[in-house]
Amino acid sequence: MEAGGPATEGPDLGGVDEDRRERLTALRAQLVDLRDDARKAESVTADRIAAVHPAHRAGAANLVHYRAMRAHDLRDLQNQLTAEGLSSLGRMESGVLTNLNAVIRIIDEVLGGHGPGVEPLGVDSEAGPEILERNAFALLGPQPHARSARVMVTMPGIAAADPGFVERCSEAGMDLARINCAHDNAAAWRTMATHVRAADPEIRIAMDLGGPKVRTGPIKDGPKVVRIRPKRDQLGRVTTPARFWLGRAPDGADMQTTIPIDDPAWPPSSVTTGAHITLTDARGRARTLVVEETAPHGALVSCDRTLYLTPGTLLHPDAGDAGDAVVGDLPALAQALLLRPGDTVTLTADLSPATPTDDGNHHIGCTLAEAFSAVAVGDRVFFDDGKIAGAVTDVSAEEIAVLVTRAKPEGTKLKAEKGINLPDTRLPTSALTADDVAALDTVVEIADVVNLSFVQGPQDVAELQRILAERHSPDLGIVLKVETVAGFEALPQSLLQAMRTRRVGVMIARGDLAVETGFERLAEVQEEILWLCEAAHVPVIWATQVLDSLADRGLPTRAEVTDAAAGERAECVMLNKGPHIVEAIEALTEILSRMRGHVDKKRTLLRRLGAWDEDRRPLIG
Numbered sequence: 001m002e003a004g005g006p007a008t009e010g011p012d013l014g015g016v017d018e019d020r021r022e023r024l025t026a027l028r029a030q031l032v033d034l035r036d037d038a039r040k041a042e043s044v045t046a047d048r049i050a051a052v053h054p055a056h057r058a059g060a061a062n063l064v065h066y067r068a069m070r071a072h073d074l075r076d077l078q079n080q081l082t083a084e085g086l087s088s089l090g091r092m093e094s095g096v097l098t099n100l101n102a103v104i105r106i107i108d109e110v111l112g113g114h115g116p117g118v119e120p121l122g123v124d125s126e127a128g129p130e131i132l133e134r135n136a137f138a139l140l141g142p143q144p145h146a147r148s149a150r151v152m153v154t155m156p157g158i159a160a161a162d163p164g165f166v167e168r169c170s171e172a173g174m175d176l177a178r179i180n181c182a183h184d185n186a187a188a189w190r191t192m193a194t195h196v197r198a199a200d201p202e203i204r205i206a207m208d209l210g211g212p213k214v215r216t217g218p219i220k221d222g223p224k225v226v227r228i229r230p231k232r233d234q235l236g237r238v239t240t241p242a243r244f245w246l247g248r249a250p251d252g253a254d255m256q257t258t259i260p261i262d263d264p265a266w267p268p269s270s271v272t273t274g275a276h277i278t279l280t281d282a283r284g285r286a287r288t289l290v291v292e293e294t295a296p297h298g299a300l301v302s303c304d305r306t307l308y309l310t311p312g313t314l315l316h317p318d319a320g321d322a323g324d325a326v327v328g329d330l331p332a333l334a335q336a337l338l339l340r341p342g343d344t345v346t347l348t349a350d351l352s353p354a355t356p357t358d359d360g361n362h363h364i365g366c367t368l369a370e371a372f373s374a375v376a377v378g379d380r381v382f383f384d385d386g387k388i389a390g391a392v393t394d395v396s397a398e399e400i401a402v403l404v405t406r407a408k409p410e411g412t413k414l415k416a417e418k419g420i421n422l423p424d425t426r427l428p429t430s431a432l433t434a435d436d437v438a439a440l441d442t443v444v445e446i447a448d449v450v451n452l453s454f455v456q457g458p459q460d461v462a463e464l465q466r467i468l469a470e471r472h473s474p475d476l477g478i479v480l481k482v483e484t485v486a487g488f489e490a491l492p493q494s495l496l497q498a499m500r501t502r503r504v505g506v507m508i509a510r511g512d513l514a515v516e517t518g519f520e521r522l523a524e525v526q527e528e529i530l531w532l533c534e535a536a537h538v539p540v541i542w543a544t545q546v547l548d549s550l551a552d553r554g555l556p557t558r559a560e561v562t563d564a565a566a567g568e569r570a571e572c573v574m575l576n577k578g579p580h581i582v583e584a585i586e587a588l589t590e591i592l593s594r595m596r597g598h599v600d601k602k603r604t605l606l607r608r609l610g611a612w613d614e615d616r617r618p619l620i621g
Helices: 018-044 046-051 054-069 075-083 096-110 127-140 163-172 186-199 434-446 458-470 485-489 491-498 510-517 519-536 548-553 558-569 581-595
Strands: 150-154 176-180 204-208 226-228 238-240 242-247 276-280 286-295 298-303 307-309 314-317 337-339 344-348 361-365 380-383 388-395 399-406 412-414 449-452 477-482 504-509 540-543 572-575
Touching: 018 046, 018 054, 018 075, 018 096, 046 054, 046 491, 054 096, 054 127, 054 491, 054 519, 127 477, 127 504, 150 581, 163 186, 163 581, 176 186, 186 204, 186 434, 204 434, 204 477, 242 286, 337 361, 434 458, 449 458, 458 477, 458 491, 477 485, 477 491, 485 491, 485 510, 485 519, 491 504, 491 519, 504 510, 504 519, 510 519, 519 540, 540 558, 548 558, 548 581, 558 572, 558 581, 572 581
Parallel strands: 150 176, 150 572, 176 204, 204 449, 344 361, 449 477, 477 504, 504 540, 540 572
Antiparallel strands: 226 307, 242 298, 276 286, 276 314, 286 298, 337 412, 344 399, 380 388, 388 399
């Protein structure tokens, strides 16, 4: 028998001396106590278990058993079981009572008889994985050939304009298409869905609801100025002059950088190839532009010096009788607050555009009004995916003062519309915003699955189920996105509520979750989510930043490849969008195919988990 696997046959131990009999008897008593705890937990939770969909009854009961087991620190018991040649219970997730009863039976056989208290096995050790795969099939679609994990791909805006892009994703190995309702609009979502169905009717469509994301407010625009500069070598010599169009670039032009001109009739016929245009830029520097090409409504020019252009800059062509031209309106520069350790940034309920300062005292709006009544002094605050960290020093109905504790010594930029994480704060908000409820009208029309963002507890799941029922879509698949500490701690209760729906799953949204839990705890937390969902026989989607460098820049990091390989332990792996996303899909499918023969649910050490205690012990600490 393999240590850590389900126990089915007793070891051939011959006679049993009194010391060993005493040890085995004590181990048996511990196992019986654990089984009794599991049964008591099932009895207490009987009403909630009975309320789940019939397909999830066994998983719901097993989830309750597992949670009761993990309220104990089992590491010493595991070591003792292994020393006796018995199963260490390290792979009991899919069938808790099966494993406990099997080990008890073996001990009874070794002791020479059947002791009291042995009962039916519960979920069979082989049935648990089969149930999980059936549930994965129902939610995520068929298991791909040569790999067990499906691939979910986030659709960029181009998926609405270019059906060929979706076809390439399908051919590369996409099994599910993810449409993010936080971007684009209902018309674009419908077009994306049409292109996905045309590429492959078997591909499932999952749609993300945006949820109550807390973000920074607007910042005042900077000056309207464009900097244009040539490329230089390491010695500062110009290797490629700066090139741009004055006026409008012709359709299909390789160079699309344009500077508008106030006169729609510009350039005059006297401005021809080789002509010079002089100007004085925003810094008072004299610059000369050389005309390289002309078109009906513009001229391609080059310059071997850096120049700064602003609206109203005068251009002086030297050709013929061409008059002066004037640079037209330009976009304003986006500004940012520059935060350093020791600075104070005050979040305001007023969303008026913030003014950047350099005195260490900054103000910026916070988009979630409920935060001002929920945050307490001492609560941690993270900005922009954890790039900036701080702690609350003062709170009022209109302001939250935050002392910056982590940023680059030279300062870290904080821009508008960047995420704010409050891991110590229980926000009194629903996971469903008004925009989400409106988006559901389109979701129920075109999607197979809805991903519920920022789930805080079972009440959020119940609200989504109620709205789906009102829209006559009670069977739409539901995925719970775990991305906050509160969502993680309430996961068992949220799962029991979600399992009232036939098709259900969990997404480990590791971006926000890493910020909320701390990066040092992310690996531990995602393991715990995988264990809990295996106990519930619920499929998991491994998400956020998988092969991001490959998708964005065409080259993965070694750490990303290892991370992608670990995703084989989930039932689905999600890729975000990027210019090299097709290559990322191809690479991920190859990695997952190769890992299929190496990775399985591994033996685990079962220390006590306080994450899901009824008294809601804090996750951190």
